[in-house]
Amino acid sequence: MTGMSEYRVMTVNMWADFTHLFGTKVFSHRIHSIEALIDTYHPDVIGAQEVTSSMMKYMDRILREYGICGKQRKSLMNNEANPVLYRKDRFELLEEKTLWLSDTPEVEGSRYAMSQFPRIVTIVTLKNRLNGDTVTFANTHLDVNFASVRQKQAEKLCELLAKERSPICLTGDFNSHEKHDSIMTIRQAGYDDCASIQLGSTLRGNIGSRRFSHMPIDHIFFDCSFSRKEIHKLTETPQNIWPSDHYPLFAVLTTHA
Template sequence: MTRNRFKTYLIAACALLGAFLLSLNAQAQHEQMTVATFNIRYDNPGDAPNHWDHRKEVVVNLIQFHGFDIFGIQEGLHHQVQYLDEHLPTFDYVGVGRDNGQEKGEYSAIFYNKEKFNVLESNTFWLSTDTTQPNKGWDAALPRICTWAKLEDKASGQQFYFFNTHFDHVGTEARQESGKLILSKIKEADKAGIPVMLTGDFNVDQENPAYLLLENSSELKDCYEAADLRYANNGTFNSFDNTKSTDRRIDHVFVSEFLNVKKYGILTDTYHNLYPSDHFPVMAVIEWNY
């Protein structure tokens, strides 16, 4: 073999190896997903100096900077949901307002990167004995909902379910029964062997029976407990007050037992010494365990 021909073969081999390594890297990227929950605080005129108009750009920037792939929001009114939809061009969402099943009232919407995922099915149910229409369940003070979607990763074909909810802030029975109701829905997906993710503002901390019902189930685990790397130096509710701190986590990310949790973080980002919301967003990096 001549030197020139050997050189040609060597260059071609290096090119093939490089393409192979790039392919492996791309595959590795698709095997991980950044999941988050974010109570964005409803647009309350009495929140000065924390009005939505002051915070909304920060909320969008936070989501983009931390690289969320899919996330559930709570308390978003229709115009807030529309603002996120318009300013997150690679995202789409599913969800409805809790007051009429259309655009009225707070959403528990699911935003997903439409370049990475397809939605195969989606719906919203009410946290009540009547799950099909707007109503208050048990001792709840307000109508409460759970929005869910069955999605497919475009690159790998992996399917998964994503549930997002907001439990009642008053009703003790309502929170317990809401957990049971969502678990019953998740068990249906679990029987099919499809991974599940559950995000939300549960209005209960890590010691509450309603939380323990989910954490101790055979279907779910708390990403806080399961993460290989944890960055959580505060609780998740801040009341827009940066002079106080807490260890109480009331916003949670749960995933199926057989998923790996690489990282977990409570994101205490600020702007001009203010918070983007009265809740800190919670994120987790999930790895498929094939």
């Protein structure tokens, strides 16, 4: 590290476009709200979940400023990606990879038994153009159905990230709150969590919020090379449009001098 650097990080579940084909919830309508949040908070890095190939054509304005990395998960249906987006003026991309949360992480489409879909992690290594420092950002989306599956995915995630270069920031929709084993596994691996109970649910719907005891299931983790400066749950509705069925999270992290 050449000195203290500040990183503005956002995680947002973009709500896959196949869930709504008509009305105000379609992605082609909601993207304008997402763009407005990005314009307001100007994150350096964004971890996005539930991004399909058909959604990309509506992201042109975002992609003028941001590079995007990450493969789709290779499922026969609902073929989503968890891309990492980064400001092209701030970073040089050194490496990117997508790995599967399974016993064979380099085998595309692989999964654990009982996992509804293959689950992936996108990992990028970026070079800070201001000072030459390298930073690792990872983004994931864990299984929605079974805690035992999420636990195995979290263990594999920590195993994969242990091979990466610090500092490391991990974002995603973990379908788990801080009292669940999967989140405790990540914390025990040396990561702090920006998403505290005080933020409340990161799901908008009452049913989902009750399922997770009104606690955050979207998280921004960081290793010991970072310190947390700010964390915000974004409840705004730009242009009176909800950006997603999740509330995005925005954090400011600093690296130690």
